[in-house]
Amino acid sequence: MIQEQEKPLLDVRNLKTYFHTENGVVPSVDGVSFHINKGEVIAIVGESGCGKSVTSYSVMGLVGQPGKIEGGEILFEEKDLTKLSNGQMRTLRGNEISMIFQEPLTSLNPLFTVGFQISEVIMLHEKVSKKIAKQKTVEMINKVGIPNASKIYYSFPHQLSGGMRQRIMIAIALACNPKLLIADEPTTALDVTIQAQILQLMKDLRQELDTSILLITHDLGVVAEMVDRVIVMYAGQVVEEGNVFKLFENPKHPYTKGLMDSTPKIHERKEELYSIKGTVPTPMNMPTGCRFYPRCEFAMEKCKEKAPELLEVKQGYHVRCWLHEEGEVNLDEEFNRKPATT
Amino acid sequence: MKNSIENQPLLEIKGLKKYFDLSSGLFNKEKKFLKAVDGISLEVYPGETLGIVGESGCGKSTTGNVILRLLEATEGQIIFDGKDLSKLSKKEMREKRKDIQMIFQDPFSSLNPRMKVFDIIAEPLRSHKVAAGKELKNRVYELMEVVGISKSFANRYPHEFSGGQRQRIGIARALALKPKLIVCDEPVSALDVSIQSQILNLLSKLQKEFQLTYIFIAHGLPAIKHISDRVAVMYLGKIVELATKDQLFDSPMHPYTEGLLSSVPVPDPQIRDSKERIILEGDLPSPANPPLGCRFHTRCAYADDKCKTEEPQLVEERDGHFVMCHYPLLQGKGVLVN
Numbered sequence: 001m002i003q004e005q006e007k008p009l010l011d012v013r014n015l016k017t018y019f020h021t022e023n024g025v026v027p028s029v030d031g032v033s034f035h036i037n038k039g040e041v042i043a044i045v046g047e048s049g050c051g052k053s054v055t056s057y058s059v060m061g062l063v064g065q066p067g068k069i070e071g072g073e074i075l076f077e078e079k080d081l082t083k084l085s086n087g088q089m090r091t092l093r094g095n096e097i098s099m100i101f102q103e104p105l106t107s108l109n110p111l112f113t114v115g116f117q118i119s120e121v122i123m124l125h126e127k128v129s130k131k132i133a134k135q136k137t138v139e140m141i142n143k144v145g146i147p148n149a150s151k152i153y154y155s156f157p158h159q160l161s162g163g164m165r166q167r168i169m170i171a172i173a174l175a176c177n178p179k180l181l182i183a184d185e186p187t188t189a190l191d192v193t194i195q196a197q198i199l200q201l202m203k204d205l206r207q208e209l210d211t212s213i214l215l216i217t218h219d220l221g222v223v224a225e226m227v228d229r230v231i232v233m234y235a236g237q238v239v240e241e242g243n244v245f246k247l248f249e250n251p252k253h254p255y256t257k258g259l260m261d262s263t264p265k266i267h268e269r270k271e272e273l274y275s276i277k278g279t280v281p282t283p284m285n286m287p288t289g290c291r292f293y294p295r296c297e298f299a300m301e302k303c304k305e306k307a308p309e310l311l312e313v314k315q316g317y318h319v320r321c322w323l324h325e326e327g328e329v330n331l332d333e334e335f336n337r338k339p340a341t342t
Numbered sequence: 343m344k345n346s347i348e349n350q351p352l353l354e355i356k357g358l359k360k361y362f363d364l365s366s367g368l369f370n371k372e373k374k375f376l377k378a379v380d381g382i383s384l385e386v387y388p389g390e391t392l393g394i395v396g397e398s399g400c401g402k403s404t405t406g407n408v409i410l411r412l413l414e415a416t417e418g419q420i421i422f423d424g425k426d427l428s429k430l431s432k433k434e435m436r437e438k439r440k441d442i443q444m445i446f447q448d449p450f451s452s453l454n455p456r457m458k459v460f461d462i463i464a465e466p467l468r469s470h471k472v473a474a475g476k477e478l479k480n481r482v483y484e485l486m487e488v489v490g491i492s493k494s495f496a497n498r499y500p501h502e503f504s505g506g507q508r509q510r511i512g513i514a515r516a517l518a519l520k521p522k523l524i525v526c527d528e529p530v531s532a533l534d535v536s537i538q539s540q541i542l543n544l545l546s547k548l549q550k551e552f553q554l555t556y557i558f559i560a561h562g563l564p565a566i567k568h569i570s571d572r573v574a575v576m577y578l579g580k581i582v583e584l585a586t587k588d589q590l591f592d593s594p595m596h597p598y599t600e601g602l603l604s605s606v607p608v609p610d611p612q613i614r615d616s617k618e619r620i621i622l623e624g625d626l627p628s629p630a631n632p633p634l635g636c637r638f639h640t641r642c643a644y645a646d647d648k649c650k651t652e653e654p655q656l657v658e659e660r661d662g663h664f665v666m667c668h669y670p671l672l673q674g675k676g677v678l679v680n
Contacts, residue, residue, distance in 0.1 A: 047534040161625040191397035192563065193622040196605030200621055218535065221564075221607030225614050244611045262539035264564035266591070266606050267613070267677045273568060275539040279504050 007078065008035035009212050010059065010180060015072035017051075017058045026283040028054040028067070030236035033310070036180065036212050043215040043223045046233035047259075049280055052216045055233070056182045059214075060099055061089040076180070095125040098173040102185040104165035108157040114168045115141075115153030118175055125176045140171040145201055163194035170201065177209060184216040199225060220263050224248055232256045235281055235291040238310060242317035250330065252319040254296045257331050290322070298323055298334065351385035352555050353409070353523060358382050358418035360401070360408050364630060376630045378404040380579035381418070383656070386523070391549065391556040393570030393587075395563060397602075399629045400576040402559045406525045409557070410444055411435055422523070440470055443516040447528035449508035453500040459486075459511055460496040466518045485514040488551075489544060506537035510544065517548065525557045530565055542569055563606050567591055572662075575599050578629050578637045581656060585663040592676040595665040598622075598638045603677045613679075620675070636668065644669055 017029040029051040036042055044052040057063050059074055061081060074081040076097065081089070093099075101107045109117060118140055119133040128136075134153070141149035144167040157165055166186065173181055183202070187195040199222065206213060215226060223230055223244065230247050232240040232255065240253040251257040261274035278295045281287055287294055293303040302322050310320045313328045323329050361375040379401040386392045394402045407413040409420055411427060420427040422442065430438060443466075446452035453462055463482045467473045473481050483493050489510040500508055509529060516524055526545070530538040542565060548554060560566050566573060573590045575583040575598065583596040594600045601622040608617070624641045627633055636654055639645040648668055656666040 047536060163625055191626065192561070193397065193602060193605045194625070195607075196619070196621050197623075199607070200619075219607065220535075220609035224609045224611040225607040248609070248611050259535055260609065262536050263609055264539070264542070264568035265609060266564045266567055266603065267608050267610070267679050269678055271568075273539045273543055275543055276536040279506060279537065280534075 009038045009040075009077065010036040010214075011073075011075040012055075012059065013073045013075065015055065015058060015074060016070040017054050017063055017067055018070045020066045020068065024284065027236055028283075029058060031072070032233070032236075032238055033072075034231050034238060034241060036214060038179075039210050039212055040229065041206060041213040041215065041227045042229040042231060043217055043227040044231045044233055045217055045220065045223050045259075047218060047280060049235075049282075050233040051236040052233050053184055056099070056184055056214065056216050060093060060097060060182060061086075062099075091125070094121050094173075094178070095176045096178050097180045097182065098176070098178040099182040099184065100166070100169045100173045100186050103189050104162065104169045105157060107169060108165060110157055113154050113156055114160070115155075118168070118172050121172055121175045136175070137171075140175055141168075143174075143205070144168070144171045145197075161194075162190055163197060166190060166194075166198055167201065170198075170205070174205060174209065174211070178211060180212045180214065182214045182216070185218070186215070187222065188217070188219070195222075202226070220260060232259070235286065237291065237320065238318070239292065239320045240318065241310075246317060252313060252317070252324060252328070252331065253292075253321050254298050254323075254331065255292050258295075258297075290320075298331070350388075352388045352423065353386040353557075354419075354421040355385075355405075355409070356383050356419040356421070358405070358408060358420065359416045360404050360413060361416045374630070377579050377632065378629060379408065380632075382576075382579075382581045384574055384581065384584060386555060386557060388522070388555055389549075389553055390571040391558050391569055393566040393573040394557060394559045394576060395561065395566045395573060395602075396576035397561060397626055399578070399626060401579040401629070402561075402576050403527055405576075406444070406527045406557065406559050409525055410439070410442055412444075440472075440519040441522045443519065443521040443524050445509075445512050445516050445524060445526045445529045448532055449505055449512055450500075450532075452512055453508055455500055458497050458499060459491070459503075462500070462511060463514045463518055466515060470519060472519060481518070485517055488517065488548070489514045504537075505533050506540060509533065509537075509541050513541075513544065513548070517552070520552070521554070523555045523557065525559070527559045528561070529558075531560060531562060538565070545569065563603065575602065578627065578632045580637060580666060581664075582638065582666045583664065584656070585660075588678075589660070589663045590676075592678050593671075594674040594676060595659055595663060595670040595672075596638075596667050596674075597642050597644050597671060600671060600674045601641075604675065606677070608677070618675070636666075638667075644671075 013033050015029055015032045019026040019028055032055055044055060046052045058069055063069060069082050115137055119137040122133040122136050138149045138153060141152055146152050146164060146167055187198050217223060227244050230244050231238055234255050240256045251260055258276040262276055264273060276295050289305050289307055290303040293299040308320050308322045310318045311324060312318050313324045358379055359381050360379040361377050364374040364376050396402045408415045415428050460482055463485055464478055467478055467481060486493055491507060491510050530541050533541060558569050567587060570587050572586050574581045577598050583599045594603060601620045604620040622641050627640060633640050635651045636649040639649040654666050654668045656664050659665050659670050
C-alpha cells in the first residue's frame with residue numbers, strides 16, 4: 001500500500017483548457033481537478049473527445065494553438081507549471097516529467113539512430129560526456145528488455161518492430177529517472193501479445209524506479225490491470241474518481257456503469273451487451289444541467305436543469321451525480337427499484 | 343438456423359492461398375513472395391457467425407478480401423452456394439456479389455464524401471437495377487430505419503455524422519441487396535466502447551431478423567467472443583485453431599491461442615493478482631519470412647526439435663475442434679470464469 005503523503009506529487013486544480021476554433025470556443029477540459037501521490041499509478045479513462053489527452057498535454061505544457069490553458073493550477077511539487085516559461089518547462093520535461101505517446105513510429109525521429117535519441121536526452125539533462133551517455137543508454141536499452149543492446153544502439157526506428165519501438169520510447173522517457181511518467185494510450189497501437197509485454201515492463205519498471213504514472217487510456221481492461229486509482233472523464237469533466245477496486249466493483253456514476261456494461265468481456269459467459277443510448281455531445285450542443293443526462297437511464301428532472309458538482313461520497317471517492325446527493329446509492333438497486341424506461 | 347440445411351455449408355474455402363510478389367528489379371531473378379494467406383480451409387454454415395481473429399499480418403483481412411474477390415486468390419477454391427467463385431467471370435461475379443457484401447473497418451474512408459446518405463445506400467440498388475423510382479425510395483428509407491438512422495438525414499453528407507452513425511450507414515449499404523453472407527472486416531475497431539456495443543447489438547439483431555451469415559474479422563478478442571459462434575485463430579497466414587466459441591475460450595488447444603487469450607487485459611482488478619499470466623515472448627516474425635517448421639515455434643514455450651523442422655497439419659482433435667500443433671494442449675488454460 002502507498003503511504004499517506006502530506007503533499008501530492010502533482011495536484012491539478014480546476015484546470016480549464018479551451019480551444020479557440022473558427023466555430024467557437026471548445027472547452028475540451030472544463031474544470032478538471034485531480035492529484036497523484038508519489039509512487040502512485042492512476043488512470044484517466046474515457047472515450048474520444050472527453051478531454052483525457054488534452055489534460056495530459058496541459059500538464060506537459062504541450063497544448064498548441066489554438067488551444068490555451070484558460071484557468072486553474074497545475075502544481076507539480078508545489079510549483080505551478082502554468083506559470084513557468086517555455087525554457088523552464090523544457091528543463092522539466094524529460095527530466096522530471098516525461099511522456100510516452102500512442103504511436104511510437106511518429107514520435108521517434110526516423111533520421112537518427114535510437115541510441116542517439118536516448119543519449120540525447122541524457123546529455124541534455126544530466127550534462128555528461130558522450131561516452132557516459134552512451135554507457136547509460138546501453139544500460140537503459142537493456143533495462144527495457146531489448147536483447148543485444150549495443151547493436152540495437154545503432155539501429156534506426158524503421159528497423160525495429162512496433163513493440164521494440166515502444167520499448168525505446170519508454171527508455172527515452174525513463175532515461176533521466178523522472179518523478180512522473182505520463183503514458184498516453186501506450187499500448188493502443190500494439191498487438192495484444194505485445195501489449196501484454198509492454199504492460200508487464202511498465203509494472204516492473206515502476207517497482208524498480210518508484211515513478212508515479214499517469215495512464216491515459218480508453219481500455220478498461222488495461223486500467224483494471226495496472227492502476228491504483230481511476231479518474232473517469234466525460235465531456236471535459238471528471239465524473240467519477242476513486243480506488244480501482246471500489247470503482248470496478250460498484251461504479252457510482254451511471255456513465256461509468258454504462259461504460260463497464262457495454263464493454264465485451266473475455267472472461268464472462270454472459271451473452272447480452274448493454275449499450276448506452278445516443279452519442280457523446282459535441283461542444284456546440286452541450287446539454288444544460290448534467291452533461292450526461294440525455295443518455296442517462298437514471299435521469300431526473302433536476303439533472304436537466306442543474307449541473308451536479310463533484311461530490312465526495314466517501315473517503316477519497318468522488319462522483320458527479322445528483323443520485324448521490326443525499327448519501328451513497330447503489331446503482332444496481334436503484335435500477336431495480338425504478339421501472340425500466342427503454 | 344434451419345435444420346434442413348444445417349449441414350450444407352454456405353461457403354467453403356479449400357486450400358486458399360494468396361501470395362504477394364515482393365521481387366523487384368528487372369534483373370532480379372530471385373522470386374520472393376509474401377505469403378499472406380498460405381493454404382487455409384474452412385466452412386461457414388448458414389445463419390452462423392464465424393469469427394476470424396489474429397494479430398497484425400496474420401492474413402485475416404486478406405482472407406476477407408479474397409472471398410469477395412477484391413483480391414484474386416493465388417490458389418484454392420472458394421465455393422459459395424455450390425459455385426466456385428474464383429472461376430467465375432467478372433460479370434458472373436458481379437451478379438454473385440449481391441449475395442456477399444462487406445462492411446469495412448474505417449467508416450470515414452469507406453463512404454464517398456461527395457455522396458448523400460440516400461445515394462450511398464441506394465447505389466447498390468441502382469447499379470444492380472434492383473429497384474427504381476418510388477420503390478427505391480421506400481427501400482432506402484426502410485434500410486435507414488432498420489439500422490437506426492432517421493429518415494430526415496437522407497440528404498446529409500457523411501461528414502455530418504459521427505463514427506457510429508457512419509458505420510450504420512455502411513451496414514445499411516451492405517444490407518441493401520439482401521445478401522446471404524456479410525464479411526465484416528473489423529467493423530467496430532475504430533469506434534468508442536459505448537458505440538461499439540451499439541453496433542455489435544445491431545449486427546446481432548440484423549442477423550436474427552434477416553437470417554444473415556457473418557464472417558467477423560477482428561483483432562479484438564472480447565468482441566470476437568461476444569459475436570461469434572465459431573472462431574478461427576490465424577497466425578502468419580495459417581489457421582492454427584478452429585473451434586466453437588466455448589471450446590476455444592474455455593480450453594484452447596494451441597499454445598498460441600492460450601497465450602493470446604491470457605494476454606487480453608480483463609476489466610476486473612480482482613483478477614489481476616490471482617491470474618497466472620502467460621506472456622508470449624518475442625515479436626511476430628515477418629510474414630515475408632516465416633519460420634520453418636511450425637510457424638509459432640519461435641515464440642512457443644512447448645516447442646522442441648520436431649517443431650523446428652516439421653510443419654504440423656490442422657487436425658480435428660476433439661469434436662469440431664481443429665488444431666495445428668504437434669503437441670496440442672490437453673488442458674489449455676481458458677479465460678472463462680463462472
